[in-house]
Amino acid sequence: MKLIEVRHVTKTYAGAGEDVTPLDDLSFEVADGDFVALMGPSGSGKTTLLNLMAGIDQPTRGDVVVGGETISSLKPRALARWRTRNLGFVFQGYNLVPVLTAWENVELPLLLLDLKRPQRARRVEVALAAVDLADRAHHLPRQLSGGQQQRASIARAIVANPVVLLADEPTGNLDRKAATATLTLLRRLNAEFGNTIVMVTHDPVAAEAARRVVHLDKGHIIDEEKTTHA
Ligand SMILES: Nc1ncnc2c1ncn2[C@@H]1O[C@H](COP(=O)(O)OP(=O)(O)OP(=O)(O)O)[C@@H](O)[C@H]1O
Ligand SMILES: [Mg+2]
Incomplete structure (x- = not known):
């Protein structure tokens, strides 16, 4: 089943x-349960495409349909609600709020949902445990290493059980060991929990974690291949 459809989009x-x-x-289409790595030279439009799929940006022409919802025509308030319920986004620069602890950063998206405090606490615990960060829950971002901040940002992206996870170079600033741990986590989210993932990466090793690799150049898809996980 198609989960994400990018239809004749011009930006x-x-x-x-x-x-x-x-x-x-x-x-561009992404099937339910797929894990796609998006590769291409700097400036080829990868972040632009990811932002359109997240409803962070609007296409100039064409439509973006996610789970049957034409998100490119939703009004801001409806779009914000849709995003909270359906989408997790891992930003390249983490984008953690500096004055909030890891725990509070991860709890943030849940404040937009209708949940009681104990329900929120339970979900934050599960998300922090999933990224192996339970012992750093009450640290501020500046008290965390880069890899730990990256994992906190992944916990925040998955805490509301999103259908779709979009990640912009989630291993771009990590050393090989931290990158491998992050990729293992993304593979588990896809294989065990059924999250549909689109990950932008410059790293061919990282791309091997996906099921499908799509190559973008100058705003066009120029090539596509399956990996060993397909
Ligand atoms: N808000 C904006 N205003 C004007 N131009 C923009 C804007 N955002 C992106 N661009 C331009 O669009 C093109 C594609 O940018 P994009 O960020 O999608 O590239 P990318 O493939 O993610 O590159 P990188 O690998 O360097 O992150 C670039 O030429 C960029 O300068
Ligand atoms: Mg980019």
Whole structure:
């Protein structure tokens, strides 16, 4: 079943100088339960595509449909509600709130849901345990290593049990050991918990964790291959 459909999407940024069109009539589908690695040179439109699939940005032309919902035409409030219930996003720079502990950062998305405090606490515990960060729950981001911050940002992305997990270079700033741990976690989320994942990466080793690798260049899909996990 198709979970994500990017239909003939064009994205143009109109700036002070020349317009930039990072995506040009791009169509792309992700099946329910798939794990896709998105690769391509710097500036090829990977983050732009991820942001459109998250409803963080809107296409200039075309539609983005996720789970039957045309998110590219939702109003801001409905989009925010949809995102909380359906989507987890792992930002490349972690984007943790510096004055909140790991626990509080992970709890944040749950405050938008209708949950009682004990229910929230239970979910935060489970998410922190899943990323092996229970013993650092009450540390602030600056008291965590880069790899631990990355794991806290993954816990935050999965705490509301999202259908779709989008990750922008989740191993980009990690050493090989921390990267391997993160990739193992993403594989488990996909294989055991059924999360559908789209991960942007520059690293061919990281891409091997996915089931499918899609290569983007100048806003077009130029190649696609299956991995050993397909
Ligand atoms: N908000 C914006 N306004 C204007 N141009 C933008 C904006 N966001 C991205 N671009 C341009 O769109 C193009 C694609 O950017 P994008 O961030 O999607 O690339 P990328 O494939 O993620 O690259 P990288 O691997 O370096 O992260 C680039 O030329 C970039 O400068
Ligand atoms: Mg990018």
